[in-house]
Amino acid sequence: MSSGLIVVVVIVLLILCAVAFGPFILASIRGRGSRSAGLRFGRRLSAAELEAERRAEDLMASVVGAEGLEQYRALGFLHAFGDPEGDGNPGYGYLIYPHRPIVSFDARSGRLLNELCVSFPDRSDAAAGGRLPDADDVLAKWMAIRGDELTLLASANIHAPGRQVDPDQARRDVVRLGEWSTSSDGAATAQ
Amino acid sequence: MKPGLGDQLLAEGDPDVAEDEQRLIETFRRQLDMGMWAAVPTRAPGRREAVLVRSFSEVPAGSERVIFFPPATGG
Numbered sequence: 001m002s003s004g005l006i007v008v009v010v011i012v013l014l015i016l017c018a019v020a021f022g023p024f025i026l027a028s029i030r031g032r033g034s035r036s037a038g039l040r041f042g043r044r045l046s047a048a049e050l051e052a053e054r055r056a057e058d059l060m061a062s063v064v065g066a067e068g069l070e071q072y073r074a075l076g077f078l079h080a081f082g083d084p085e086g087d088g089n090p091g092y093g094y095l096i097y098p099h100r101p102i103v104s105f106d107a108r109s110g111r112l113l114n115e116l117c118v119s120f121p122d123r124s125d126a127a128a129g130g131r132l133p134d135a136d137d138v139l140a141k142w143m144a145i146r147g148d149e150l151t152l153l154a155s156a157n158i159h160a161p162g163r164q165v166d167p168d169q170a171r172r173d174v175v176r177l178g179e180w181s182t183s184s185d186g187a188a189t190a191q
Numbered sequence: 192m193k194p195g196l197g198d199q200l201l202a203e204g205d206p207d208v209a210e211d212e213q214r215l216i217e218t219f220r221r222q223l224d225m226g227m228w229a230a231v232p233t234r235a236p237g238r239r240e241a242v243l244v245r246s247f248s249e250v251p252a253g254s255e256r257v258i259f260f261p262p263a264t265g266g
Contacts, residue, residue, distance in 0.1 A: 048195065051197070053197070055197030055198055059192075059258070062232070063232040063239065118264070119265075120260055122261040123261070130194050132192055132193075132261070133192075133194075136260070140228075143241040143258065144263055146240050151243070151263075152263055155263040156263065156265055156266070157265035157266060
């Protein structure tokens with residue numbers, strides 16, 4: 001067999017392989033891309049921001065207790081319940097996330113009720129950027145709910161669940177909160 | 192509470208001492224004039240709470256501190 005014929009056979013085989021397996025290879029490459037977590041931007045906190053977060057968590061612990069801070073670190077949010085109703089149990093509660101809407105839920109069924117979009121921009125100091133450390137933002141929401149719930153509600157933009165906070169995640173967080181309260185007896189932290 | 196800083200001590204003193212009380216009142220007013228909200232953490236057995244106060248006279252007797260933070264706005 002001449003070398004020219006061998007080259008032709010190899011080329012034909014390569015073409016046949018491309019036709020046979022090309023779509024599969026392309027699909028695999030595309031599939032790998034779609035299974036990724038998506039595009040994310042992030043940055044490290046500066047030393048000053050880390051120090052601010054540490055101070056904010058210290059302040060949180062001094063207000064809601066060590067158990068409350070433990071919950072915040074473990075679950076990523078604090079909670080608050082409404083006043084007890086006739087049966088002695090609260091009818092509703094709040095999931096309080098940093099720099100995300102507060103999510104209210106039915107304390108008996110776990111059903112999500114509303115998203116309360118609220119923020120605490122400090123316009124008195126533009127140089128500081130106007131954004132509280134995460135733990136301070138959560139604590140401010142918690143104090144406002146416990147201290148004057150109606151005023152906070154009046155300040156908030158209220159939407160149906162799912163506008164900014166993934167409702168599946170919020171439902172899971174309601175379950176996680178229940179498990180946390182049961183396992184750690186942490187319900188005393190931030191009623 | 193301050194953006195980028197966390198909490199800062201603004202003033203401290205004994206409200207039962209006239210000179211301290213005056214300084215605390217002035218600081219309180221200055222913060223409210225800047226639009227800040229004022230919260231006083233409280234605790235009862237097994238329960239942590241907070242009250243929002245709008246004047247120095249509303250600060251519960253025996254309170255250890257007042258925390259000022261920016262007012263809530265619709266996000």
